[in-house]
Amino acid sequence: MPAATHPHPSPRQRERRPPAFAPWVWVFLLAIVQPLAASAMGLTISPQAQTCPREAIAAPALRPLPEQAAQRIADSQTAAGRHDVAWAWLGSPTLRYPHRALGSPTHAASVHALVRSRSGSWQVVELRLPLHRVYEDRVPRIVDIDRDGSEEIVLVEADALKGASLVVLGIEHSANGPAMVERARSAFAGSTFRWLNPVGVDDFDADGRPDLAMVLTPHIGGELQLLHYRPPALVPYARALDVSNHRMGDIEQALAVIVQGQGQRPTVVVPDMTLRALHALRWDAPGRWTELGDAMPLPDRIERLSPLQGGACATLANGSSLRVMLAP
Numbered sequence: 310m311p312a313a314t315h316p317h318p319s320p321r322q323r324e325r326r327p328p329a330f331a332p333w334v335w336v337f338l339l340a341i342v343q344p345l346a347a348s349a350m351g352l353t354i355s356p357q358a359q360t361c362p363r364e365a366i367a368a369p370a371l372r373p374l375p376e377q378a379a380q381r382i383a384d385s386q387t388a389a390g391r392h393d394v395a396w397a398w399l400g401s402p403t404l405r406y407p408h409r410a411l412g413s414p415t416h417a418a419s420v421h422a423l424v425r426s427r428s429g430s431w432q433v434v435e436l437r438l439p440l441h442r443v444y445e446d447r448v449p450r451i452v453d454i455d456r457d458g459s460e461e462i463v464l465v466e467a468d469a470l471k472g473a474s475l476v477v478l479g480i481e482h483s484a485n486g487p488a489m490v491e492r493a494r495s496a497f498a499g500s501t502f503r504w505l506n507p508v509g510v511d512d513f514d515a516d517g518r519p520d521l522a523m524v525l526t527p528h529i530g531g532e533l534q535l536l537h538y539r540p541p542a543l544v545p546y547a548r549a550l551d552v553s554n555h556r557m558g559d560i561e562q563a564l565a566v567i568v569q570g571q572g573q574r575p576t577v578v579v580p581d582m583t584l585r586a587l588h589a590l591r592w593d594a595p596g597r598w599t600e601l602g603d604a605m606p607l608p609d610r611i612e613r614l615s616p617l618q619g620g621a622c623a624t625l626a627n628g629s630s631l632r633v634m635l636a637p
Contacts, residue, residue: 351601352578352589354623357630361615361622371395372431375423382417382447384560390451393425393480394460397449400435406443406467410504410528412558416443420464424480424487436478436489441469445504448562452510454519454538461492463521465505472503475523475536475543495536495543498525506555508533508565511575513592514546522577524565527553531582535592547592552579556610566614566621570635576601578621578633584610587623587633601635 372395378387381398388397399417407414419437426432438444445467453460454477462478475495480487498505508522513535521543525532531553536543554564565579568589576591581604589601609625616622620634 351636352587352605353634353636354587354605354607355632355634357622357632359630361613361624361630363615372423375433377421377433381421382415384411384413385417385447386449388449388451388462390460392453392458392460394451394462395423395425395431397422397451397462399444399446399449399464401437403443405440406445406469408445408467408502408504409558410445410502410555411447411562412560416445416467418443420444420449420462420478420489422449422462422480422489424489426487427482432487434480434487434489436491438466443467445473446562447560450507450510452519454510454521456519462489463507463510465507466494467504468497470501472498472500473505474498475505475507475521477521477538477540477543491541493538493540493543495523495534495545504528504555506562506564508554508577508579509567511567511569513575513577515574515594520546522565522567524552524554524579527555528557533577533579533590547596547598549588549590549598551581551604552588552590553582553584554579556584556612559612561613564611564614566616568616568620568635570619571637576635578614578635580611580614587611589635607631 370389378398382402385399398421400421401418402415403418419435421435423433444464446465450463451460465473466476467473474497477492478489479492481490505523505525506527510519513520521536533549533552534545535547536545568576574591576589578589586604586606588604591599593599609627612626613624614621623631623633
């Protein structure tokens, strides 16, 4: 595996002495550069009149939402699947890990799912964590990572001493019926209250198998990681610095999107550590990051990134919306 590299620093981060051009040359350069102020090579940003959509249009649910889901933890979301996991939600609120990364010290001690058994019936299964761990998350993510027709659930789990880990749960069938089990996990963040925020799932290195993306410690020096799904582990193979997909204390976790360009590997669009500029990063052969332009400054802090065809819609703290697109 080629060694991971980091994106090149932006021009703002590099000290360079300007070339000694004549004054008329500077006037000419400013004239041709000014119209490109909202463009950085493969990334363009323009105002959008409509409010950014909160969610993509969902397909009809496999089954009605179970009554038990009403007992999910406050401010958390239910997630709907498309194959054998109809619904997933977080339950059993607890204060035993009082980290307020998501605004509240309350987290989930269990995860629940409505799954299809081998007989075709639907059953609610659950997985409860030991007393030193919680799910420090608000959004279960349902995806068939290994493409075997059975869906997995991706969550952020936190340990009282070792911090957060990205965990993949699956459904195992036996004579006793379906059960939720751990399939794979990433290394822990390292210490108490160290957190991570998932980005999504895609085949970032074009090997034919989906990978996971996350930002480790998004509040204190965020690192974008791409991870291979190699049960029982999630194995990082690429890292990039100066990124963040979360603001400390905010319930919103959707601050990065994955964009699939035509004939290209997936691109991760993610804010920098200030949440006031955007990176567009693609992992290209033979094992290096391609940044599709320098980090683009924005007029205000990013509060949410919603996926669009070919790009994203950015909601800013001032209430405005921006259309962020990758050049074809």
